[in-house]
Amino acid sequence: xxxxxxxxxxxxxxxxxxxxxxxxxxxxxxxxxxxxxxxxxxxxxxxxxxxxxxxxxxxxxxxxxxxxxxxxxxxxxxxxxxxxxxxxxxxxxxxxxxxxxxxxxxxxxxxxxxxxxxx
Amino acid sequence: xxxxxxxxxxxxxxxxxxxxxxxxxxxxxxxxxxxxxxxxxxxxxxxxxxxxxxxxxxxxxxxxxxxxxxxxxxxxxxxxxxxxxxxxxxxxxxxxxxxxxxxxxxxxxxxxxxxxxxxxxxxxxxxxxxxxxxxxxxxxxxxxxxxxxxxxxxxxxxxxxxxxxxxxxxxxxxxxxxxxxxxxxxxxxxxxxxxxxxxxxxxxxxxxxxxxxxxxxxxxxxxxxxxxxxxxxxxxxxxxxxxxxxxxxxxxxxxxxxxxxxxxxxxxxxxxxxxxxxxxxxxxxxxxxxxxxxxxxxxxxxxxxxxxxxxxxxxxxxxxxxxxxxxxxxxxxxxxxxxxxxxxxxxxxxxxxxxxxxxxxxxxxxxxxxxxxxxx
Numbered sequence: 001x002x003x004x005x006x007x008x009x010x011x012x013x014x015x016x017x018x019x020x021x022x023x024x025x026x027x028x029x030x031x032x033x034x035x036x037x038x039x040x041x042x043x044x045x046x047x048x049x050x051x052x053x054x055x056x057x058x059x060x061x062x063x064x065x066x067x068x069x070x071x072x073x074x075x076x077x078x079x080x081x082x083x084x085x086x087x088x089x090x091x092x093x094x095x096x097x098x099x100x101x102x103x104x105x106x107x108x109x110x111x112x113x114x115x116x117x118x119x
Numbered sequence: 120x121x122x123x124x125x126x127x128x129x130x131x132x133x134x135x136x137x138x139x140x141x142x143x144x145x146x147x148x149x150x151x152x153x154x155x156x157x158x159x160x161x162x163x164x165x166x167x168x169x170x171x172x173x174x175x176x177x178x179x180x181x182x183x184x185x186x187x188x189x190x191x192x193x194x195x196x197x198x199x200x201x202x203x204x205x206x207x208x209x210x211x212x213x214x215x216x217x218x219x220x221x222x223x224x225x226x227x228x229x230x231x232x233x234x235x236x237x238x239x240x241x242x243x244x245x246x247x248x249x250x251x252x253x254x255x256x257x258x259x260x261x262x263x264x265x266x267x268x269x270x271x272x273x274x275x276x277x278x279x280x281x282x283x284x285x286x287x288x289x290x291x292x293x294x295x296x297x298x299x300x301x302x303x304x305x306x307x308x309x310x311x312x313x314x315x316x317x318x319x320x321x322x323x324x325x326x327x328x329x330x331x332x333x334x335x336x337x338x339x340x341x342x343x344x345x346x347x348x349x350x351x352x353x354x355x356x357x358x359x360x361x362x363x364x365x366x367x368x369x370x371x372x373x374x375x376x377x378x379x380x381x382x383x384x385x386x387x388x389x390x391x392x393x394x395x396x397x398x399x400x401x402x403x404x405x406x407x408x409x410x411x412x413x414x415x416x417x418x419x420x421x422x423x424x425x426x427x428x429x430x431x432x433x434x435x436x437x438x439x440x441x442x443x444x445x446x447x448x449x450x451x452x453x454x455x456x457x458x459x460x461x462x463x464x465x466x467x468x469x470x471x472x473x474x475x476x477x478x479x480x481x482x483x484x485x486x487x488x489x490x491x492x493x494x495x
Binding site: 030031033034036052054056057058059 | 150154155156157346350419420421423445446448453475
């Protein structure tokens, strides 16, 4: 699993990348009450605002961590936003991206580096 | 920026795992480990304890010794009838300015030979200066600096407080009393800022920690932070000074006519003679061009403060904006309040809030969004 400075995690499943937010991000956000996801089929570029998450505290944008095509989104977190708090690294995933070159993921932090990053 | 102040319960909050944030010049608990959503629901289901010691507590003592003289003096600064306020009762009031704007909102309690005022933290220095500038001829204005203020709110509040001061069970909504306890004399009002039955309790600082601990030690009582305090008061349709009302909004625009009794209105026994009376009485008689309304977004996206409001899904200029907006944990949907042009203020109408570039529908809805459970 890889991690971004935006507190997203990326996990390669077959030829797609599953994206979600980290435990740390979920704790910082507080209780999530609203999630808006892109439509499957959307082509995104790195740092595009692809999803919105609202907690009891504030709205935050979820950025595309990498260029790719959204091939699937997790409608379960739209119906039940609290899933993002309950299981951010599992059932609370956001979307799956099909990317050209999986090797670009090598640039992101691994778990140890992310732990150092969040202190 | 001036150094942040701390209430006498700062260490208590930290030891209970509070996340402290700057608020109105104080470091205050925004949430505890339970989190905003669960704190909100707990307060509605059982009871919540809030530290509101940052708020200003002020005594207004008439130099004549006759409490009616303090009420008469304070009436010159508020569009509210205080002469009729009975001893042992409290009333909501507003300081207005010469333009009809609102300088602060406050609670006024009649305690016999004097009045007790509770004002907002961010406004308290200005409020006290305002009182001193206008009422010093007839009243002594004393800021209370050695007492903490706690709010205990929720259906289990009465039972929890009654273990400490049994007399509170006799009190009704907006009653005020001074009751003796193991924690010194407690200045108690049956009121609050959540829409729940509950109490606000002024206690000497030396006893505040012991009282807070004794309340929290009771099973149903949990500490609640500013985060849940905000969603609780918004569900209850209550204004936050600085967001929903301020010097640019009049009491009529703010839909606070209920706070202005007949005696101070046109044709009343003590008509006018408060700052901004010309503008405010005219608006009371013939209406204002905009009004604070409740809004229930039809979708699930919250419409937060600053969201521009429109009459139609496309085109046109904004008809107003949202002043408070959040997710309502008890009503399980987003809720907002804001100002709209009077033509769009009718309940049941649909207007549109622009959220992230999209105009989303919202129903103009009556407030409170959740019925209050005051003990009348």
